[in-house]
Amino acid sequence: MPHIASLYFKTAIVILIIGIAMGLQMAISGNHNVIAAHTHANLLGWVTMAIFGGYYALNPSKAESKLAQLQYWVYTAGVVVMVPSLYLLYLGYTAFEPLTAISSLVILLGVLMFAVIVYSREPSPRALPAE
Numbered sequence: 075m076p077h078i079a080s081l082y083f084k085t086a087i088v089i090l091i092i093g094i095a096m097g098l099q100m101a102i103s104g105n106h107n108v109i110a111a112h113t114h115a116n117l118l119g120w121v122t123m124a125i126f127g128g129y130y131a132l133n134p135s136k137a138e139s140k141l142a143q144l145q146y147w148v149y150t151a152g153v154v155v156m157v158p159s160l161y162l163l164y165l166g167y168t169a170f171e172p173l174t175a176i177s178s179l180v181i182l183l184g185v186l187m188f189a190v191i192v193y194s195r196e197p198s199p200r201a202l203p204a205e
């Protein structure tokens with residue numbers, strides 16, 4: 075598996091554990107206040123990251139590009155900042171709203187970079203380094 079695909083799954087599974095912990099916290103306490111943090115940890119973290127990782131696993135030539143490496147760091151930084159700031163925002167710490175907004179835009183940037191990767195042409199076999 076390409077390094078970036080493995081990195082995506084390693085990151086995604088950690089965020090899923092955190093997302094499930096938030097779900098359990100809500101279910102056990104009966105207070106569903108942090109629902110959006112739970113939702114976005116699981117969907118932006120686990121589900122979307124696993125899809126990105128799966129795409130890179132299926133397209134190993136694209137996974138080697140500098141843009142793919144950068145895409146991982148930009149998207150992951152956005153999610154890693156957005157989820158805790160969303161959690162704190164939904165606990166009532168409204169000061170976290172700007173950070174939530176900025177990290178959302180960083181996530182969007184990561185998604186746009188992924189779109190560029192999806193639409194880019196695969197490197198021709200001759201352009202690939204020799205085995």
Ligand code: HEM
Pocket residue numbers: 093094096097098100101106109112113116117120121
């Ligand atoms: C053991 C694991 C989990 C527990 C205990 C749990 C618990 C909860 C709870 C208590 C809510 C609030 C329900 C409400 O107030 O309407 C919720 C909402 C939600 N959860 Fe989970 N969850 C778990 C796993 C997941 C996973 C793995 C995903 C996604 C991959 C997920 C996606 C969602 C979504 C999208 C909502 C919002 C649904 C809505 O808008 O009504 N959950 N979860």
Ligand code: HEM
Pocket residue numbers: 109110111113114117118121122177178179181182
């Ligand atoms: C940076 C990207 C995103 C932003 C800024 C965003 C923003 C929001 C906002 C403001 C809400 C309403 C929350 C509330 O009712 O208090 C929401 C709900 C929701 N979003 Fe997102 N979203 C993003 C990405 C996604 C993605 C990629 C998915 C699915 C793969 C998703 C799934 C959901 C779901 C299921 C809900 C309803 C459950 C809930 O209230 O948390 N979102 N989102």
